Amino acid sequence: MKRKMEVSELVFKIIAYVFLILFSVMCIYPFLYAIGSSFSSDAANTSGSVILWPLIGSSSDSLSFGATIAAYHYVFTDAQFWISYANTLFMTILGTIWCLLYSILGAYALSKKRLLGRHGWNFFLVFTMWFSAGVVATYNNYIDTAEVFAAIAGASSPDGIDLKWVVVIAMGMNATNIILLRNAFEGVPSEIEEAARIDGATELQVLTKVFIPMSRATIATVALFFGISRWNGYFWAMKVMSGAYEQSYSWPVQVYVRNFLQTYTTLIAPDLADGVDQSWATMSSETGASATGVLYSMVVCSVIPILIIYPFISKYFAKGVNMGGVKE
Numbered sequence: 001m002k003r004k005m006e007v008s009e010l011v012f013k014i015i016a017y018v019f020l021i022l023f024s025v026m027c028i029y030p031f032l033y034a035i036g037s038s039f040s041s042d043a044a045n046t047s048g049s050v051i052l053w054p055l056i057g058s059s060s061d062s063l064s065f066g067a068t069i070a071a072y073h074y075v076f077t078d079a080q081f082w083i084s085y086a087n088t089l090f091m092t093i094l095g096t097i098w099c100l101l102y103s104i105l106g107a108y109a110l111s112k113k114r115l116l117g118r119h120g121w122n123f124f125l126v127f128t129m130w131f132s133a134g135v136v137a138t139y140n141n142y143i144d145t146a147e148v149f150a151a152i153a154g155a156s157s158p159d160g161i162d163l164k165w166v167v168v169i170a171m172g173m174n175a176t177n178i179i180l181l182r183n184a185f186e187g188v189p190s191e192i193e194e195a196a197r198i199d200g201a202t203e204l205q206v207l208t209k210v211f212i213p214m215s216r217a218t219i220a221t222v223a224l225f226f227g228i229s230r231w232n233g234y235f236w237a238m239k240v241m242s243g244a245y246e247q248s249y250s251w252p253v254q255v256y257v258r259n260f261l262q263t264y265t266t267l268i269a270p271d272l273a274d275g276v277d278q279s280w281a282t283m284s285s286e287t288g289a290s291a292t293g294v295l296y297s298m299v300v301c302s303v304i305p306i307l308i309i310y311p312f313i314s315k316y317f318a319k320g321v322n323m324g325g326v327k328e
Contacts, residue, residue: 031303038297039067042290071293075301083249084256085301087164091237091252092230095168099226100219103174107181108207122182129175142240145170157245164250167237174229177222184218185211224310231306234258257298264291 032052037045039054044063049055057063075081109115110122133141146158146166153161188211196206212219234254241247242255251259 031300034296034299038071038293038300039069040290040293041068042293045290045292068293070289071297074289074294075297080248081253081256081298084251084253087250088231088252088254088302089305091164091167092227095171095230096223096226098168099174099177099230100223103178103181103222103226104207104212104219107178108185108211110178110182111185125175125178128173138236139239142166142170142236146240146245159245159247162250163241163245163247166240167252171233171236174226177225180218180222181215184215188214227309228306253298253302257295257302260298261295265295 029052033050036052036054037050040050041056041063043057044050044055047063049063053065054067055063056066056068110118110125112118115121132138143158146161146163149166150156150158150161155161158166192210192214193206196210201209232254234252237252238255238258241250242259248259
């Protein structure tokens with residue numbers, strides 16, 4: 001027999017659903033706006049007339065519903081954009097593998113009660129979540145790492161090496177993800193580990209044949225966290241590759257988009273509108289593309305890989321967080 005819902009419960013559900021709908025709209029609207037702007041004309045983007053759907057026209061008075069692919073044509077023929085895209089794929093894939101490798105090894109060691117000084121190591125790991133070194137110290141660390149890599153490669157300065165490797169190797173520590181993996185490993189029944197050791201399994205075999213297969217959901221979740229952070233991260237790559245050392249050929253796509261935003265649009269520098277407009281007019285005289293439209297086209301193209309990969313990993317998300325975030 002179906003229970004009759006009380007008034008207070010009905011009101012709560014209505015409020016909850018309304019809140020979730022509004023929150024979902026707020027999350028998806030920026031992406032829909034980017035799509036609409038990427039297909040809109042220069043007049044529509046400049047006048048701020050685009051709200052959701054694309055608009056075309058030569059002036060704000062003649063705008064109408066429609067779409068233009070001039071911005072995407074510009075992006076698809078921009079070789080530097082795709083070089084940066086490849087750099088981001090390189091740093092995301094290798095960076096995620098590298099982060100998972102040492103995170104799994106570190107979490108496995110910290111999950112063992114026989115580890116000497118285990119409580120102290122766990123305390124220092126959590127301590128980094130409370131107090132960080134700060135931006136200046138972190139920046140100096142990355143620069144020193146680049147100089148070490150240059151010395152190993154026999155280069156006179158970091159300009160002589162590919163700084164993508166600095167981003168891959170030096171920017172991987174995340175205490176939260178290690179704690180999630182550690183808790184997941186601690187949840188593996190000790191009887192299974194003992195049975196594997198009785199059968200003659202080595203430490204590496206216990207890790208790869210027992211702990212990793214039984215913690216796939218948490219590992220997939222942590223891989224998703226690492227992958228998204230590497231794909232979206234631009235600040236330290238920008239500081240290293242376009243701050244201390246200028247290596248535009250090694251830029252990830254986020255740094256390239258940020259440079260395009262600052263150079264050819266007035267979205268973050270309205271006071272430089274005249275110089276920006278003249279610079280863009282010189283570049284796009286043949287394509288007819290809008291600088292703002294090209295920017296949003298780049299954003300849409302940059303989001304596509306995450307949209308493709310996320311549905312395949314999202315099924316592990318809730319289970320992985322529960323396994324790694326709750327300790328019995």
